[in-house]
Amino acid sequence: MAYPDPYRRSESAPFVRRWLFITACIAVLMLLWRFLPAIEAWLSPSEAEERTVTARGDLAADEKATIELFEQSRASVVYITTAQLVRDVWTRNVFSVPRGTGSGFVWDDAGHIVTNFHVIEGASEAIIKLADGRDYQAALVGVSPAHDIAVLKIGVGFKRPPAVPIGTSADLKVGQKVFAIGNPFGLDWTLTTGIVSALDRSLPGEGGRSAISHLIQTDAAINPGNSGGPLLDSAGRLIGINTAIYSPSGAFAGIGFAVPVDTVMRVVPQLIKTGRYIRxxxxxxxxxxxxxxxxxxxxxxxxxxxxxxxxxxxxxxxxxxxxxxxxxxxxxxxxxxxxxxxxxxxxxxxxxxxxxxxxxxxxxxxxxxxxxxxxxxxxxxxx
Missing domain, CATH: 2.30.42.10 (PDZ domain)
Structure with missing residues (x-):
């Protein structure tokens, strides 16, 4: 007859107790982890501690200058929405189909608005929105496809928006600061900054048109919707019209182009006077x-x-x-x-x-x- 070995039972008991202890510890730790947020909330004070606001101090000189430039120039920039009239061949009803958006700026007190030709090309109507929220139906005054410039006009009887100050582009230097204001992707009155990256660039014309020459290259962020908006120098003067970007993706890639203001000054007065530019x-x-x-x-x-x-x-x-x-x-x-x-x-x-x-x-x-x-x-x- 076989009897249980008392010595073997005594040897296995500590091993079992040790595993029971380890299992109990793991269970306690898991419970603590599960209920830790509740324990912290119970131990923390019932009211959150108030934080003091750190004094900021004065803005830097360049920040103040940029803010002042935007506040003074914002009212001279407009938001352009274009549409195309389409006739339904079945009902013969005419519908206004949205075509695109762009930017522009106030040229003079007579209500002339300058923008890019490609902003209004193919459109049947254009609505001009001012910075104060007023909307106006625009009339086409003249275009110069060779320079990608168009002039519109709105009838503003009171509270006329200020015209953007005119600068020069012949004396621009690579490296000087520039500021672009426009409506990229419909985000109205957006300010971006950069420098003059290069001068006297040329872009091939589209649709058989001649190349656009003497362009200003800048790294100020220019995206679809910025077209037609002003490029300003640090004094808030117009030095160009934002007209194109170079980007494989179609969005900002650090290379934008603007028609120089010296070209604008030569073309726009003729468009206002005769409706076309005589080269x-x-x-x-x-x-x-x-x-x-x-x-x-x-x-x-x-x-x-x-x-x-x-x-x-x-x-x-x-x-x-x-x-x-x-x-x-x-x-x-x-x-x-x-x-x-x-x-x-x-x-x-x-x-x-x-x-x-x-x-x-x-x-x-x-x-x-x-x-x-x-x-x-x-x-x-x-x-």
Whole structure:
């Protein structure tokens, strides 16, 4: 007959008690963790301790200047909402379909509003919202697609919004501070800051339009909806119109462009006066693609004259276009510089002429049969 070993029972008892103790401790810890928030709330005071406000002190000088600039400029910036009238082919009812939003600014006391052409392009109507909340139906005064500038007008009988002060862009320096005010993504009257990143940039034109030249590049945040808004210097003066961004994603990527105010000052008064901008011209015909082919064949740079309009300024100055012979096309005069500024292509020639006014006399350096000569030409109205 087998009997239980008393020594083995005595050896296993401490092991069992130890595991029971460990299990009990784990259970107690889990209960404490579960009810810890309630215990803390029971032990904490019934009323929360009041915190004292730390005195901030005076704002920095640059902060004060930025705040003052925004407060003084805000009323000169407007919010533009465009729509397109669509006729239902079944009911023949006309509906106003929202098209987009943009920015603009007050040009003068007569109620003229300046914005980008692409903001109102294709729209049937535009509503101007002022900073004080008033809305006005806008009338189109004139556009210059080549400069991406449009002028609208609203009828403001009282409490006219102030016009934005006008600055200059010819004396801008890379690195100076700039401020953009607009309505990005519909977020009205947004202020962003940055610097002038580069000058004299060019962007290719859209829809067959000529390239936009002399643009200001800035890293001030510019997004869709900022188009048409003012770019200001640290004195609150207009130095450009925010017009485009460079971004693979379509949002701010640190590179924005603005039409310089010197261009705006040349274009807007004409739009207000006549409804269109008359570009200075020589009275010649040129073609970008054909010019590149001719340059590839002959080498060098410049712009070949394809045709001279009879009775034009270029005709009076003696310029000659290309000729068609039995041997083929004989290239005409090649313009290599304007007022001692080298001309590399058609876009640069048009940009140099656009800096002038109708009636100005420019001196062209023209090459014919390997010989250079200087030809003064009085600029005429373009088409």
């Amino acid at each position: 200075p011209a020589l009275g010649i015909e040129v073609d970008e693609q054909l010019n590149r082919r001719l340059l590839a064949l002959t080498g060098g740079q410049g712009v070949f004259v394809l045709r001279v309009s009879p009775g034009s300024a270029a005709h009076k100055a003696g310029l000659m276009g290309a000729e068609v012979t039995h041997q083929g096309i004989v290239p005409g005069d090649r313009i290599v510089s304007v007022d001692d500024t080298v001309v590399e292509d058609v876009a640069q020639l048009l940009a140099l002429l656009d800096d002038k006014k109708v009636g100005d006399v420019v001196v062209l350096s023209v090459e014919r049969a390997g010989k250079l000569r200087e030809v003064p030409v009085e600029l005429q109205p373009g088409i």
